[in-house]
Amino acid sequence: MSVLAPLRNTWRGLTSMRTALILLFLLALAALPGALLPQYDLNPETVARYKTEHPVIAPVLDRLGFFDVFSSVWFAAIYLLLFVSLVGCLVPRTADHLRGLRAEPVATPRNLARLPHHARATTATAPGEGVTAARARLRGWRIATRVEASGAHTVSAEKGYLREAGNLVFHFALLLLLVAFAVGKLFGYEGQVIVLANGGQFCNSGLFAYDSFKPGSAVDGTELDPFCLRVDGFTAEYEQNRQARSFSADVAYQQGAALDTGEWTGTTLRVNHPVRLDGERVYLLGHGYAPRFTVTFPDGQQRTDAIQWRTVDQSTLLSEGATKFDPPGVTDPAQRRTRQLAVTGLFAPTAFFDGALLTSIFPEPRDPAVAVDVLRGDLGNDSGRGQSIFSVDRSMVDSGRLTRVARENLRPGEDLTLDDGTTVRFDGVEQWIAIQVSHDPAQEWVLVAAVLVLAGLGLSLSVKRRRFWVRAAPGADPAADGRTVVEVGGLARTDQAGYGEEFTRLAAEVLRTVEAVAADEAPAHPPPASVAAGDGGGTPEGRDSE
Amino acid sequence: MNVDATLAGYSDWCFAGAVVVYVLALLLHGAQFAVGRQGGTRRRELVPAGAVEGSARPRVTVVPDGPHANVHPLPGPIEPSTGRTGRWGRMAVALTVLGALVHLASLVLRGLAVERVPWGNMYEFGSAICLAAVVSWLVMVRRHDVARLGVFVLLPIVLLMFVSGTLLYTQAAALTPPLRSYWIVIHVGTIFIASGMLLVAGMASVGYLLRTAHATNPARFAGIAARLPEEGVLDRLAYRVTVAAFPVFTFAIITGAVWAETAWGRYWGWDPKETVALVCWVIYACYLHARATAGWRRGAAWVNVLGFAGVIFNLFFVNLVVTGLHSYAGVG
Numbered sequence: 098m099s100v101l102a103p104l105r106n107t108w109r110g111l112t113s114m115r116t117a118l119i120l121l122f123l124l125a126l127a128a129l130p131g132a133l134l135p136q137y138d139l140n141p142e143t144v145a146r147y148k149t150e151h152p153v154i155a156p157v158l159d160r161l162g163f164f165d166v167f168s169s170v171w172f173a174a175i176y177l178l179l180f181v182s183l184v185g186c187l188v189p190r191t192a193d194h195l196r197g198l199r200a201e202p203v204a205t206p207r208n209l210a211r212l213p214h215h216a217r218a219t220t221a222t223a224p225g226e227g228v229t230a231a232r233a234r235l236r237g238w239r240i241a242t243r244v245e246a247s248g249a250h251t252v253s254a255e256k257g258y259l260r261e262a263g264n265l266v267f268h269f270a271l272l273l274l275l276v277a278f279a280v281g282k283l284f285g286y287e288g289q290v291i292v293l294a295n296g297g298q299f300c301n302s303g304l305f306a307y308d309s310f311k312p313g314s315a316v317d318g319t320e321l322d323p324f325c326l327r328v329d330g331f332t333a334e335y336e337q338n339r340q341a342r343s344f345s346a347d348v349a350y351q352q353g354a355a356l357d358t359g360e361w362t363g364t365t366l367r368v369n370h371p372v373r374l375d376g377e378r379v380y381l382l383g384h385g386y387a388p389r390f391t392v393t394f395p396d397g398q399q400r401t402d403a404i405q406w407r408t409v410d411q412s413t414l415l416s417e418g419a420t421k422f423d424p425p426g427v428t429d430p431a432q433r434r435t436r437q438l439a440v441t442g443l444f445a446p447t448a449f450f451d452g453a454l455l456t457s458i459f460p461e462p463r464d465p466a467v468a469v470d471v472l473r474g475d476l477g478n479d480s481g482r483g484q485s486i487f488s489v490d491r492s493m494v495d496s497g498r499l500t501r502v503a504r505e506n507l508r509p510g511e512d513l514t515l516d517d518g519t520t521v522r523f524d525g526v527e528q529w530i531a532i533q534v535s536h537d538p539a540q541e542w543v544l545v546a547a548v549l550v551l552a553g554l555g556l557s558l559s560v561k562r563r564r565f566w567v568r569a570a571p572g573a574d575p576a577a578d579g580r581t582v583v584e585v586g587g588l589a590r591t592d593q594a595g596y597g598e599e600f601t602r603l604a605a606e607v608l609r610t611v612e613a614v615a616a617d618e619a620p621a622h623p624p625p626a627s628v629a630a631g632d633g634g635g636t637p638e639g640r641d642s643e
Numbered sequence: 644m645n646v647d648a649t650l651a652g653y654s655d656w657c658f659a660g661a662v663v664v665y666v667l668a669l670l671l672h673g674a675q676f677a678v679g680r681q682g683g684t685r686r687r688e689l690v691p692a693g694a695v696e697g698s699a700r701p702r703v704t705v706v707p708d709g710p711h712a713n714v715h716p717l718p719g720p721i722e723p724s725t726g727r728t729g730r731w732g733r734m735a736v737a738l739t740v741l742g743a744l745v746h747l748a749s750l751v752l753r754g755l756a757v758e759r760v761p762w763g764n765m766y767e768f769g770s771a772i773c774l775a776a777v778v779s780w781l782v783m784v785r786r787h788d789v790a791r792l793g794v795f796v797l798l799p800i801v802l803l804m805f806v807s808g809t810l811l812y813t814q815a816a817a818l819t820p821p822l823r824s825y826w827i828v829i830h831v832g833t834i835f836i837a838s839g840m841l842l843v844a845g846m847a848s849v850g851y852l853l854r855t856a857h858a859t860n861p862a863r864f865a866g867i868a869a870r871l872p873e874e875g876v877l878d879r880l881a882y883r884v885t886v887a888a889f890p891v892f893t894f895a896i897i898t899g900a901v902w903a904e905t906a907w908g909r910y911w912g913w914d915p916k917e918t919v920a921l922v923c924w925v926i927y928a929c930y931l932h933a934r935a936t937a938g939w940r941r942g943a944a945w946v947n948v949l950g951f952a953g954v955i956f957n958l959f960f961v962n963l964v965v966t967g968l969h970s971y972a973g974v975g
């Protein structure tokens with residue numbers, strides 16, 4: 098007993114077809130919760146909601162990785178085992194295939210009549226000549242001719258090696274696909290950021306430039322390919338029923354040498370039409386509005402700002418947000434914290450007032466208006482706590498450190514005046530777009546692998562591996578009048594169906610060719626060849642597929 | 644973009660008409676089934692192989708011979724069978740052809756009414772799947788004597804048509820910007836063709852399972868199974884259609900990934916529809932492997948049925964219950 102025996106047995110077990118089948122099944126099964134349960138990766142909020150709705154089961158699921166299926170250990174274990182099993186199965190099969198390519202087609206079976214496809218004829222042609230003629234007919238087949246002890250000449254022909262080749266290509270391409278996928282996951286990244294469409298700029302200078310950033314495992318966000326993007330304008334068109342017709346942003350970018358020369362290249366960014374830079378792709382994800390406010394302080398100083406408000410209704414683009422101002426010229430932090438301002442509320446691109454209640458009835462900025470509260474006091478942004486850019490810190494309001502000093506509905510150009518003489522003017526509205534920058538160094542390889550998967554699959558499912566034999570035996574048969582007996586036989590090594598027709602045609606052609614040799618030699622009218630063929634297109638069970 | 648309401652109206656009428664014709668065909672198949680005799684008709688085929696045009700060569704007549712001569716991989720085309728049941732079956736098939744034409748008209752009119760491909764929402768997509776299934780079915784019926792499976796194939800088609808035309812019905816309308824891409828022609832077009840073919844394959848496997856269950860225990864499905872085509876025929880029908888559909892399905896998934904790269908910024912992101920598509924793909928890969936494993940025919944048939952269940956699950960559950968990037972269904 099060798100120490101290696103258990104190892105070898107494990108290996109054999111792992112590389113068997115049965116194991117591959119089980120692993121495939123497990124893969125399908127394991128992927129399912131990824132589609133049925135909320136996933137952190139896709140939508141962390143739905144995970145959070147699920148957790149509050151299922152307080153008992155959710156922590157268990159969470160521990161087991163069910164909310165993060167595709168990065169879980171068990172999912173990785175299954176596909177890695179499948180990978181190993183695939184390699185273990187492919188290496189010997191490739192060797193076999195290469196050997197098979199060099200080997201001669203197998204010898205002609207003793208009894209061709211036992212094959213699923215069979216035909217027989219007698220002819221005046223001598224066996225050797227008959228076989229030469231038959232051979233010439235079988236162009237495109239791999240052929241071996243032999244002479245048997247009985248004096249019979251045979252042809253063994255085989256075709257359809259591409260089936261196995263295609264099959265191997267398919268499986269290897271799957272491996273390549275998996276590797277390329279993994280490389281992309283390691284070295285790729287995705288980042289999202291909002292840019293104002295009024296000449297606003299974004300530079301890919303590091304992960305801090307993004308609003309959210311999803312790095313690959315081997316990316317730390319410090320060495321991103323530098324490029325800059327400027328958004329010069331944005332247009333959205335809608336149908337009358339508020340359904341969007343098209344979105345398009347005018348952008349310009351700089352990359353490589355252009356970053357030093359300061360030269361911009363203009364292009365348009367649209368849905369389904371990303372801007373493809375060298376190494377990165379930029380996508381248009383969404384858009385929204387950024388109302389612009391100008392605050393004039395009692396001392397006459399002005400501050401203007403427009404930051405993105407977030408969309409609360411996708412069909413009308415009613416938006417909410419908070420635009421925040423620091424009083425100018427106040428250096429004492431304590432002082433400043435009593436006089437900070439926030440303009441917060443709703444923005445409607447096409448306003449409709451239900452009483453004083455603002456709603457929007459169309460997503461285009463046809464008749465914009467805001468319904469705002471102005472809050473004054475301590476915004477809480479010195480507190481060290483993270484703040485949403487879309488709202489004020491509620492705790493500041495609750496503790497009374499931030500109080501409402503005005504509430505009004507404004508149209509562009511209208512303003513409101515606070516008790517201390519400060520005025521807040523609603524100037525108008527800017528648009529913003531949300532873009533995504535994606536980087537995946539291996540995605541071309543994934544495409545190459547996918548095309549190979551498809552090509553290999555096509556070959557291995559459409560090509561038939563088939564064999565064809567001819568035996569021309571000298572006429573020892575008295576019943577045959579001393580004539581040569583020509584027999585042909587055929588066998589498909591894969592799905593038999595369909596070989597029948599080809600065989601019948603080929604058999605008839607070959608037999609006619611053989612007969613024609615004699616006809617050419619002896620111009621006298623030979624008696625017609627009598628031919629018998631078995632063509633059931635038969636399918637002995639278990640042999641009709643590989 | 645304007646929707647041509649007149650054409651859209653005609654399209655809806657054609658859709659309803661197609662459903663009615665399919666139901667009639669289903670009833671005829673049912674009648675054929677109810678009074679049909681048991682067992683399949685087999686036929687020996689005489690192939691005059693030497694009948695090559697203008698040939699001065701000696702005629703070579705190939706006649707059946709040998710032990711396998713009567714084993715057909717699939718039975719040949721429908722025989723000019725006589726008797727009521729054969730006639731009903733033929734009428735059912737003829738009606739199905741008519742239904743398919745009206746159905747095609749419905750999709751073409753919808754496409755003309757909205758000036759785009761007519762598979763942009765769940766109603767249209769469901770309808771397109773059914774048409775693909777009917778056409779694949781008719782191709783198989785033309786080639787092989789499998790018409791007796793008609794009830795099994797038409798029943799799910801009629802159901803799916805009905806559900807599409809009622810619950811999922813969507814007014815003719817333009818597409819949202821993400822769907823305005825030629826990839827919708829390629830990706831969704833191949834998906835519905837593959838899904839339709841897989842429906843036929845799945846139902847052949849259902850028939851196969853009934854028949855084999857009946858064979859092991861004659862008491863089971865006695866009324867149904869004996870009237871179906873033979874086991875081997877059903878098994879090969881399922882295999883043939885799946886083998887043809889699988890590369891199409893693979894192609895559709897790959898083009899989906901290519902589109903996702905252009906539309907969503909990544910070629911694969913485990914979106915629910917993507918994930919379930921992969922699961923279905925893996926199940927069909929299992930089917931091909933299982934069928935290649937000796938002694939696994941029944942297991943393989945189960946896998947094939949499971950695969951089609953997955954496709955249907957992806958269509959309904961993932962569109963209507965789970966939310967993901969693929970939520971273009973246009974319902975709810």
Ligand code: HEM
Nearest residue numbers: 764765768834896899900902903906910917920957958972
């Ligand atoms: C890796 C990427 C993708 C995969 C694997 C994929 C897979 C699928 C599958 C399996 C279906 C049919 C499911 C069913 O029966 O309903 C489907 C349908 C569809 N796909 Fe994709 N897809 C991908 C990307 C995309 C993209 C990027 C778009 C468009 C932006 C898209 C648009 C559609 C539409 C419109 C349908 C059809 C109908 C519907 O369900 O209402 N797919 N996809």
